[in-house]
Amino acid sequence: MSSVKTAYDKARAEGRAALVGYLPAGFPSVDGAIAAARAMVEAGCDVIEIGLPYTDPMMDGPTIQDAVHRALVGGAHVSDVFRTVEAVAATGVPTLVMTYWNPVDRYGVDAFARDLKSAGGAGLITPDLTPEEGGDWLEASDAHDLDRVFLVALSSTDERIEKITSVCRGFVYAASLMGVTGARTALDTGAPRLVERTRASVDKQGLDLPVGLGLGVSDGAQAAEVAGFADGVIVGSAFIRRLLDAPDEASGLAGVRALTADLARGVRREL
Amino acid sequence: MTIDAARGASGVPAMSSKATLSSGSPVPDATGHFGAFGGRFAPEALMAALDELTREFDAAKSDPSFTAELDDLLNNYAGRPSLLTEARRFAEHAGGARILLKREDLNHTGSHKINNVLGQALLTRRMGKKRVIAETGAGQHGVATATAAALLGLECTVYMGEVDTERQALNVARMRMLGAEVIPVRTGSRTLKDACNEAFRDWVASVDTTHYVIGSVMGPHPFPMMVRDFQRIIGVEARQQCLDLIGKLPDAVVACVGGGSNAIGMFHAFVPDEGVKLYGFEAGGDGVASGKHAATLVGGSLGVIHGMRTYLLQDAEGQTMETHSISAGLDYPGVGPEHSWLHDTGRAEYHEITDAEAMDAFSLLCRTEGIIPAIESAHALAGAIKVGRELGPDAVIVVCLSGRGDKDMHTAAGFFGLMPEGETK
Numbered sequence: 001m002s003s004v005k006t007a008y009d010k011a012r013a014e015g016r017a018a019l020v021g022y023l024p025a026g027f028p029s030v031d032g033a034i035a036a037a038r039a040m041v042e043a044g045c046d047v048i049e050i051g052l053p054y055t056d057p058m059m060d061g062p063t064i065q066d067a068v069h070r071a072l073v074g075g076a077h078v079s080d081v082f083r084t085v086e087a088v089a090a091t092g093v094p095t096l097v098m099t100y101w102n103p104v105d106r107y108g109v110d111a112f113a114r115d116l117k118s119a120g121g122a123g124l125i126t127p128d129l130t131p132e133e134g135g136d137w138l139e140a141s142d143a144h145d146l147d148r149v150f151l152v153a154l155s156s157t158d159e160r161i162e163k164i165t166s167v168c169r170g171f172v173y174a175a176s177l178m179g180v181t182g183a184r185t186a187l188d189t190g191a192p193r194l195v196e197r198t199r200a201s202v203d204k205q206g207l208d209l210p211v212g213l214g215l216g217v218s219d220g221a222q223a224a225e226v227a228g229f230a231d232g233v234i235v236g237s238a239f240i241r242r243l244l245d246a247p248d249e250a251s252g253l254a255g256v257r258a259l260t261a262d263l264a265r266g267v268r269r270e271l
Numbered sequence: 272m273t274i275d276a277a278r279g280a281s282g283v284p285a286m287s288s289k290a291t292l293s294s295g296s297p298v299p300d301a302t303g304h305f306g307a308f309g310g311r312f313a314p315e316a317l318m319a320a321l322d323e324l325t326r327e328f329d330a331a332k333s334d335p336s337f338t339a340e341l342d343d344l345l346n347n348y349a350g351r352p353s354l355l356t357e358a359r360r361f362a363e364h365a366g367g368a369r370i371l372l373k374r375e376d377l378n379h380t381g382s383h384k385i386n387n388v389l390g391q392a393l394l395t396r397r398m399g400k401k402r403v404i405a406e407t408g409a410g411q412h413g414v415a416t417a418t419a420a421a422l423l424g425l426e427c428t429v430y431m432g433e434v435d436t437e438r439q440a441l442n443v444a445r446m447r448m449l450g451a452e453v454i455p456v457r458t459g460s461r462t463l464k465d466a467c468n469e470a471f472r473d474w475v476a477s478v479d480t481t482h483y484v485i486g487s488v489m490g491p492h493p494f495p496m497m498v499r500d501f502q503r504i505i506g507v508e509a510r511q512q513c514l515d516l517i518g519k520l521p522d523a524v525v526a527c528v529g530g531g532s533n534a535i536g537m538f539h540a541f542v543p544d545e546g547v548k549l550y551g552f553e554a555g556g557d558g559v560a561s562g563k564h565a566a567t568l569v570g571g572s573l574g575v576i577h578g579m580r581t582y583l584l585q586d587a588e589g590q591t592m593e594t595h596s597i598s599a600g601l602d603y604p605g606v607g608p609e610h611s612w613l614h615d616t617g618r619a620e621y622h623e624i625t626d627a628e629a630m631d632a633f634s635l636l637c638r639t640e641g642i643i644p645a646i647e648s649a650h651a652l653a654g655a656i657k658v659g660r661e662l663g664p665d666a667v668i669v670v671c672l673s674g675r676g677d678k679d680m681h682t683a684a685g686f687f688g689l690m691p692e693g694e695t696k
Contacts, residue, residue, distance in 0.1 A: 078588050
């Protein structure tokens with residue numbers, strides 16, 4: 001049974017959406033990222049996504065690009081990603097890795113799956129891998145009992161949504177904006193319809209797969225809005241913004257904690 | 272008399288794009304795979320647009336109104352067919368082999384890039400989109416895209432690495448004169464690969480209204496196939512011109528390879544001609560051994576970049592390596608997947624040319640033939656010298672002169688110390 005799915009189920013049982021927080025490994029440092037992710041767990045994240053820093057983050061906006069660049073300049077390696085996953089998963093919160101495909105391909109898909117599993121990782125989110133090219137990953141994730149989170153987008157046809165959800169495990173990641181990630185001030189109006197279409201596809205296939213909505217949420221009020229129609233609220237750049245804007249690491253952590261608490265109230269619609 | 276033109280008196284007719292676009296090639300397969308290479312490693316947000324593009328290109332190829340309009344633009348706007356010029360004085364330095372230059376430098380906008388851009392601009396209009404975006408390295412593809420956008424009344428944004436906007440400042444001015452918005456990219460290595468990243472980011476956000484005019488045989492399917500089919504007119508013409516001129520096929524065909532669009536365009540019609548050797552020359556920078564280069568097939572390994580599986584320059588953890596070349600247009604860590612396939616099947620050979628070798632050939636062509644080549648194309652010329660010396664005086668070598676060198680005067684003047692003192696900038 002997927003630990004990510006269990007976390008979504010627990011949130012649903014509590015009558016709320018799950019809060020999913022993203023942070024790249026190695027930013028602001030390897031230990032700094034671990035401390036920030038643990039703060040996110042303590043303040044109310046249900047699932048953590050650890051980003052694997054990559055030189056060509058073609059789908060990320062300026063905030064994540066900046067953080068990832070700093071992580072790479074700081075010397076972040078794949079081994080640091082596994083160490084971060086291990087430290088965060090030790091809290092008991094399911095921890096996924098979000099990665100562009102080339103670093104996994106280079107490491108060896110099966111070896112990556114094996115080492116992720118032994119670090120306590122729950123699975124992968126793959127923004128530039130679709131099921132069509134993902135044969136090796138489908139096999140390795142089965143062999144190592146890992147979740148595989150593919151993305152659906154506003155432009156996805158119903159046929160594609162069905163193909164994608166049929167192979168997802170843990171949850172399906174709905175990209176709420178056509179655009180790249182980065183905190184936006186308002187929620188995109190197409191998102192509810194995308195979630196609805198995705199749910200319909202999941203139901204039609206008789207699957208039990210939650211729909212998380214990502215790209216754009218930056219505060220509790222927006223989280224509450226998303227929690228009104230999605231099973232999970234995924235937040236990334238807003239956490240990074242808090243760390244980037246802070247004068248020192250301690251106040252950065254305090255900022256991350258405060259944001260998480262605000263988002264946690266949002267997903268419970270207590271705002 | 273040092274120049275033969277294979278047009279006019281020899282009467283080479285204009286090619287019909289109805290014929291050149293339907294290549295009949297066994298690769299790629301229906302999902303864009305050239306053997307183990309290519310495919311579609313793209314964000315889901317782009318998949319619908321890539322499917323639409325695949326359908327529209329397929330339909331356009333057999334639509335007489337599309338091919339007629341493209342032919343009209345290629346022949347009466349871009350200036351096709353391009354000449355095949357014999358370079359006799361240059362050939363004396365290439366082991367005495369006969370050297371025939373395919374003059375893509377004489378196309379409107381000064382390079383082969385216009386062949387692809389006119390096709391994609393017509394497709395953009397066919398899909399009902401009003402805006403095009405492009406990445407550019409040397410600026411040749413950006414200028415060509417800005418030109419086609421002006422001609423067809425499309426809005427145009429070009430992404431260009433900041434390093435390249437500096438070394439190719441003249442092309443930035445040309446694009447802006449043509450009405451395009453040029454956005455200097457300040458992320459990563461601030462060169463071509465980063466311009467590609469920014470263009471993909473734009474496209475993910477604007478795909479409903481915008482077409483991304485990829486400038487080389489790279490990216491997710493259908494781009495490597497489609498750009499090849501728009502560029503293969505180079506080789507189709509050259510093959511016929513060579514037959515008309517000397518009554519037989521050449522012994523070797525030579526081109527420079529960055530992403531590889533002029534090379535695929537030149538090679539493709541010759542691939543079934545087993546007696547014709549195909550040589551691609553990559554940017555060796557300071558030499559592959561120095562680590563400062565962009566010779567992907569010579570020094571790279573298999574991976575995924577910009578939507579395709581191909582050879583690339585990466586470290587042990589799959590991070591893209593910084594590249595170096597004196598030529599902005601070849602300064603790219605990946606290569607089109609069809610080249611990876613031709614490399615692995617052994618049908619084509621790929622070698623490196625250093626900055627110094629390229630600049631020697633650049634200077635040599637200027638002084639022996641009165642033709643100033645693009646620094647990119649100078650890599651092919653340097654390669655032709657090596658191939659000529661290897662094959663000897665009986666050989667006939669067709670070289671793709673992919674672009675003209677006006678844009679490179681600043682770099683060349685700096686390299687050869689031609690600027691008056693105090694005017695090095």
